[in-house]
Amino acid sequence: MPAGSSAKRERQYEHIKESQEKRGASEGRAEEIAARTVNKERARSGESKEAGKTSTQDKKSAYSRGGERSHKGAQGPTKDQLYEEAKKKNIDGRSSMTKDELRKALGR
Template sequence: MPAGSSAKRERQYEHIKKSAEQRGESTRRAEEIAARTVNKERARSGEAESASRTSTRDPKSAYERGGQRSHGGAEGPTKDQLYEEARKRHVHGRSSMTKQELKRALGR
């Protein structure tokens, strides 16, 4: 968390971090998700010193979006990203699967 953050933002950060870890994210990734989310909310509410255009003009907050944009892109995650997720989940037969098969096996 940035220095000078309010107690509310500190609690928010810890809550988001804990939720991400419970979903199976690594501690480092959970911290990154929490920091990015809290920083975006700080920017939206005018608490941050600087903010990107997308942070201030986005009609939906991160909570309202609920991860709609994560791994979005034109076609979603790459085959390599899907393969890595399948490896972490110990999906049997992943090495011979196509991108579509990996998506199906991961429930996407």
């Protein structure tokens, strides 16, 4: 934790770290996740001197975003993400479509 962190942030860090370790993350990975999460929350609440654009301008927390920005690399969005988008656009036959078929139906 950064020097000068509040007791609340220290507790938050420990809680996240322990939770990650219970889920099977290594100690180093658990510490990294906890530190990143706490630092982002500090930035969002104005407790840090510097903050990244996404930390301060996100409307939703990472938890509520639910992986919206994940899987944008070589593989693209997941089949479930494509299905949800197709559902919003009322594309017929979406439940029996493959990932590639969903992608084509959505014009991707």
